[in-house]
Amino acid sequence: MRENLSEYTLLYAEDENNVQAKMNEYFESYFKAVYSASDGQEALELYNRYMPDVVILDINMPKINGLEVARRIRKEDAGTRIIMLTAHSEKELLLQATEIDMSKYLIKPVSPIDLKQALDKVATELISTPNKSAxxxxxxxxxxxxxxxxxxxxxxxxxxxxxxxxxxxxxxxxxxxxxxxxxxxxxxxxxxxxxxxxxxxxxxxxxxxxxxxxxxxxxxxxxxxxx
Known part of the structure; x- marks a missing residue:
């Protein structure tokens, strides 16, 4: 999977600094570049600036929540793959996201196996789409x-x-x-x-x-x- 994602870029939005730092190191071993955001507003700014191939969002973030960030991305962008991270207590909020085309929803804390499977799925989707590497x-x-x-x-x-x-x-x-x-x-x-x-x-x-x-x-x- 690493070689399949090595030509793609990732935007990762997480408001917990220690979690963000740990996961950045992990994601950097897979993706060509990783852009990190600490809130929803920063995530949208980085998305508009770099147009990443994959976006991983925490559903509960300051300023603009991950669900609204995903909605705004999907309004203008059908190609970027989106993974949403959510806590068990946020399941009702997650139900509102069923109309948004997302690759995967993951319950926090995310297990390494579940995360790897989600990235495998994203890699397959990117490879099979007509705009691969575009x-x-x-x-x-x-x-x-x-x-x-x-x-x-x-x-x-x-x-x-x-x-x-x-x-x-x-x-x-x-x-x-x-x-x-x-x-x-x-x-x-x-x-x-x-x-x-x-x-x-x-x-x-x-x-x-x-x-x-x-x-x-x-x-x-x-x-x-x-x-």
């Missing part, structure tokens, strides 16, 4: 302000272009539906019809020639890394 081939990063960089160079994009490109990058290799482009969490966006969205895609194809952006009829758009 994120690692991208040279794009998104900072906490939503600005997008290519090879550490800031891309000159409008607000609407940033939002659309961000959705494509986070879902590289997966289709993004029209409704996701049209409406943000507040229910509004400047990208409010197919004509304006097509215009944005034309501009992004010119500004990002290394992305193969295609339209899927009656569905939305998908972006691939150019081989």
């Amino acid at each position: 994120k690692n081939r991208l040279e794009y990063t998104i900072d906490k302000e939503g600005l997008i960089f290519k090879s550490k160079t800031l891309l000159e994009l409008s607000k609407s272009e940033r939002r659309v490109l961000g959705l494509l990058i986070k879902n590289i290799g997966y289709s993004v539906g029209y409704e996701t482009f049209f409406y943000d969490e507040e229910g509004n966006t400047e990208t409010n019809n197919e004509a304006s969205l097509r215009n944005i895609m034309v501009k992004l194809r010119k500004k990002c020639p290394d992305l193969n952006i295609k339209n899927i009829k009656d569905v939305g758009y998908i972006a691939y890394c150019q081989e």
Whole structure:
């Protein structure tokens, strides 16, 4: 399993410092890179900045709980694999997460065997998905302000272009539906019809020639890394 995960990145969110430090050492032996967060807000900031392949969340964290972090990730990202950690006393909260596509739910304290099985499952899912290693081939990063960089160079994009490109990058290799482009969490966006969205895609194809952006009829758009 180690070799199967060695090309992928992990975001690990845990508010207990001693537990986080111990687990970081364990995860670093498996993943290409490990990003650590101590609360839900920091987890979302690191997710938006590094677009990790795997996210492991404690369901009960300060500022924003793990369940809400998972919801926000899933709203725009179908590809990142999510593992949720929960205590026995949080089972009712966990029931609220059944509609979220997660790879595994683990009850704390997590046994080494259960954790290994969860990582094995994630490795299998990553290998079998069409965007295997796609994120690692991208040279794009998104900072906490939503600005997008290519090879550490800031891309000159409008607000609407940033939002659309961000959705494509986070879902590289997966289709993004029209409704996701049209409406943000507040229910509004400047990208409010197919004509304006097509215009944005034309501009992004010119500004990002290394992305193969295609339209899927009656569905939305998908972006691939150019081989």
